[in-house]
Amino acid sequence: MKKTVYLFLIITAFLLMNISFVKASGAAFLHDDINARSFGMGSAFTAISDDSGSVHINPAGLSYLPFSAMSANYTKNIIDSFNSSLFYSLPVKGLGVLGVGLCLYDAGSIEINNYxxxxxxxxxxxxxxxxxxYSISMIDELSAGFNVKGVxxxxxxxxxxxxxxxxxGLLFRSLDSSLSLGFAVQNVGTKLTYIDVGDDxxxxxxxxxxxxxxxxxSDSWLVSGDVVYSDNTIKYNFGLECEFIRIISIRAGYKLKYVPEVATFGVGVNLKPMKLDFGYAVMGNLDNLYTISLSYTFGETSDYDIGEGFLGKGMQERALYHFRHIPKSSKRFASAKKRIAQIEYAARKEAALNQMRKKRIYLxxxxxxAVMELESQNVKISTSAIVGEFLRNELFKDGNFVVLERENVDKVLKEQKLQASGCTTNExxxxxxxxxxxxxMLVGSVGMIGDEYCLNIxxxxxESGQVLITKTEVCPSDEDFMFLSKMIVMKLEPSDIEEEGETQAIKKEKIRVAVMDLDSKDVSRATTGVVSDFLRNSLFSTGKYIVLERTNMDKILKEQQFQTSGCTNAECAVELGKLLNVQxxxxxxxxxxxxxxxxxIRSVNVESGEIVKTASEQCEEESDLTRTCTSIVEKLVKEKK
Structure with missing residues (x-):
């Protein structure tokens, strides 16, 4: 946020230095405030601009409108003069926000005596x-806009x-909308010329x-202030707005250094998606003024829908802010969690793309x-087969591998009368x-947990029978498996896939560990299977453990005719650990x-039978269990140190 504020200040200072002076001028009607909310806040609205009428004050404010909107305004000026206007704004996906407006300034009638x-x-x-x-967000917290007008x-x-x-105009607005900074230059153009007389x-x-x-x-309190330089005079606008029960707004403002100085007041009623605002100005010896605005937003105003609106405009950080503020009691909470996962995955995807652009190191x-058939956990076998094809293609394109075609694998195994299906032990x-x-050999599994998908390889x-590397990636949709395969292969560093052998000292430092399939308590066995595999991969990835493969474990226990079902206490775990030759x-x-x-999770020392480490975590959604595994492993490694 600090960097964005600095950028806003630098751009503003540059523009100010290039505006040498502000001339005295005519066409005073272009000074008129025609928005009732702004009017009631003393026209201190340069940093607040947040409706379709922003076109008139600071066009950069259009970027912060998540939906299409329109507003109609009427102002009663002194004597019988009046202003009326109509504005409409339209977000265009991937391009920004367009705004149009038509304003009428009528000075009333006069009587002319002819010759x-x-x-x-x-x-x-x-x-x-x-x-x-037109307005566009340069980043989530900073937008720019311009307005072309014909008079x-x-x-x-x-x-x-x-x-x-x-x-x-420029507008900085923090993600929580608590702080806004605005800058605008208005009416840069040609003269307004009647016959031979022209006014700037x-x-x-x-x-x-x-x-x-x-x-x-239930409520919000907003203060604002503007410094306005026009007609060789510096003027000051101050405003206050208090909103109660998210329906009623009360406003006040003061315009200093004007002739005359003006006190303003206003009220608003928010009847979502419609708003009605009224502003009133006390003009001293002149007639008092009032203005009325009616605005309509073409979209729901819940945090979820606002988040969807910003997401459609590419403002992901701002969308995330709104999704994360949806209460757990809301019906949209689960949908919001899914959106958050998708946005975070998109960020990881972008980071991966940047990594892919770097020069690849080749062996x-x-x-x-050879890529074996992937195990299916809570997904269709056909899905696992397709992901296997993705991995073969990506390994080939990587340039560091000669990939054996699946048809060739099947042919060789058929000749040797071997079946690849069911072959999951290292042996x-x-x-x-x-x-x-x-x-x-590349082996692994494709699984689904909650509404997220996991790829473990x-x-x-x-030659050695050792597992060189494990990789796990998670995505919010099965449509992302192709890119997930690309990310996994891209993350295979030459040092990971070149087997140089470990020294006995390094091996001695690592703990030989076996992870039993976790017990299910009110969750499906498929879910605990995915979590157990994720836990094994996470432990291996720390570099602190030699993790016994589940399939090797099953083979040993089958040979020993040992049943693991119901083995959840320390005594049984010790007996099991001795059979598996782990620490x-x-x-x-x-x-x-x-x-x-x-x-x-409990880690039991096989020699002593004591529980040496424990860790517990909780989460709100089933799909969060994979991230919970990561936290659990971090705790185990920390205790190990």
Whole structure:
């Protein structure tokens, strides 16, 4: 956020230095505030601009509108003059926000005495202003906008003039919308010329700040201030807005250094998606003014829908803020959690793409590798088969592997009368690897937990039988498996896949550990199976453990005719650990109580029979159990140190 504020200040300072002076001018109607909410806050609105009428004050504010919106405004000025306007804004996916507006400034009627002694009543002055605006968010907290306008004026019903002008604005707004900083330059353009007499348009420079110093579910308090430089005079606007029960707003403002100085008041009623605002100004000896605005938003105003609106505009951080503020009691909470996972995955995806753009390090000699059929956990077998094909393609494109085609694998195994299906132990994998004449074998599983998908892979060295590397990636949709495969292969560093062998000292430092399938308590066995595998991979990835493969474990226990079902206490775990020849054995459970999921882990020392480490974590969604595993492993490693 600090960097964004600094960027805003630097750009503002640069623009101010390039505006040498502000001339005295005509066309005073372009100064008029035509928005009732702004009017009631003393026109201190440069940093607040947050409706379709932002076109008139600071066009950069359009970027913070998540949906299409429109507003109609009417202002009663002194004597019988009035202003009326209509604005509409439209977000365009991936491009920004467009805004259009039409304003009428009517000075009322006057009586003219002609040379021939007759008189007639004519319109003193009537001015039309057409606005076409565009705003784009440079980053989630900083936007820029411009407004091109055409001015048409008729004086005394007889003399006409036209001019063209542009406005430019910047707006910084924090993700929680508590702090806003605005800057705008208005009416940079041609002269408004009647016959031979031309008036400069009122070039105006304004800066402002808004601070929402209190916000709760029931109320919010906002203060704002503007410094306005126009007609060689510096003026100050101050405003306050208090919103109660998210329906009623009360406003007050003061305009300092004006002639006359003006006190303003206003009220608003928010009837979502419609809002009605009223503003009133006390003008001293002149007639008091009032303005009315009616606005309509074409979208729901819940945090979820606002988040969806910002997401559609590419403002992911701002969308995340709204999704994360949806209460657990809301019906949209689960949908919001899914959206958060998708956005976070997209960020990881972008980081991976940046990594892919870096120069790849290639091995001197390519490694011959075969990809076995992936195990299906809670997904269709056909899905696992397709993901296996993705992995083969990505390994080939990586440039460090010679990938054995699946058809060739099937042909060789058929000739040797071997079946790849069911071959999941390291011993069996190594045997098949030698038959296939490859150096490494890729095995793993594709699973689903909650509404997220997991891809777990292990690369086994055929000569030593050791697992060289494990990788796990999670995605929110099965449509992302292709990219998930690309990410996993991209993360295979040459140092990971080149087997140089570990020294005995390094091996001695690592703890030999076996992870039992976790006990299920009110959750499906498929879920605990995925969590157990994720736990094994996470332990291996720390580099602190030698993790016994589940399939090797099953093979040993089958040979010993040992039943693991119901083996959840320390005594049974010790007996099991001795059979498996490990130093520690990890047991535990995955359970659900109410709406929360719990993961409880215990590490038992096989020699002493004592519980040496415990860790527990909880989460709100089943799909969060994979991240919970990561936290559990971090705790275990910390205790190990």
């Amino acid at each position: 021939d002694g007759t008189s007639e009543t004519v319109n003193a002055m009537q001015n039309w202003v057409f606005n076409l605006a 048409s004026s008729t004086l005394a019903g007889r003399y006409t003039a036209s001019a063209y002008a542009g406005d430019f 348009l009122p070039l105006t420079v304004r800066t402002g700040m808004g601070w929402k110093f209190r916000e709760s579910d 001197k000699n390519k490694i011959r590798i 069996c994998i190594v045997e098949i690897g030698k038959i296939l004449n490859v150096e490494q 292990r690369i086994v060295d055929v 520690e054995i990890i047991i535990g459970s995955v359970g659900k109580i109410g709406r929360k999921y719990y993961l409880n």
